[in-house]
Amino acid sequence: MQWRNSANNYGAVARFLHWSIVILIIAQYVIAEAAEELPDGLDKFAMITRHKSLGMLVLGLAVLRILWKASNKGLPAPVPAVRPQQIAAAAAHGLLYLLLLAQPISGWMMSSAANYPVTFFGLFQFPALVGANHDLHETLEEVHEALFSALVIVAVLHALAAVFHHVWMKDDTLRRMLPFTRPRAP
């Protein structure tokens, strides 16, 4: 098993972080939507509490992912493509990292603004980022939803681009990030 990234391939750590974040974000959406449907009560509270703990997990994984990327010093190299395509890919990646941080932080701030504690599955409590403020909470609720829409749009473009590389350009872009796959033999 190759842990670190190489010149032409992502290692196990980068792939694990990529796909665990994808799965968690889909789960987060499902949980948030299900909680919305429930009347105010213990079940709704419990569901939103899980959503917050998972959100803090996403934040932690996103930070690890960015640190891991930095420690892998630009590996793997971008796949050969025309300059505008490489710029678009780099911009999308940068935006995704930013959204992966901003999305959970906006949720964390939203909780703080409504005077709700944020814990990691009840094990420990994160400090409040802002003081209790009703108007700020309402604004942050909209920001949290808008950031999710932005995240979905950029992530879909990112996934379509990977499929485009795989199907039309027939390169290793998708294969090097999919779990349990190897680059094509040179």
Added chain:
Amino acid sequence: MRLGTLAIAALLLIASAAQGATAWVSDPARSRLEFSGTLSGGTFDGSFTRFKPEIAFDPADLAGSRFDVTIETASADTQDADRDAILKGTEFFAVERWPVARFEAGRFTAAGPGRYTAQGKLTLRDVTRDVTLSFTFKPAADEATATLAGGAAIKRLDFGVGQGDWRDTKWVGDEVKIRFDLLLRRK
């Protein structure tokens, strides 16, 4: 002359003892009654914005001291409308049925310089339980005002606060801390 002053002072002391300890009223703008609960292992704060402390307290006359505090349960404020609605609802404070909570204490003991405990009874919903407060009492230099600050820890389920599903302490902790900080003025 000096003997006369002493005699008057002694008479005043006897007179005040007969009336009980010094009576105080709180300054609502500078007095707070707060609580901290836990939600899924994290703490959050709230307060009661309307409460009326009837305080008769004198460190030199603990036997004649007395607290009688009434709290409007509908004034509970946790800075979130959804949570406040649940708190005031039938499963927690049930404010329509029990609009007032009350703490009465008549047994005081000194617990160190300026520190005291008050043993009393707290009535919340339809349940009355013994509760002991720890507090400090600091009179101002001119003795016209004093600060009374302290707290207690209670268990919400002892008072039936949280019925049905809410009895589960996994999400809403049983222990609730109460804090108060009152500015008192001589009545």
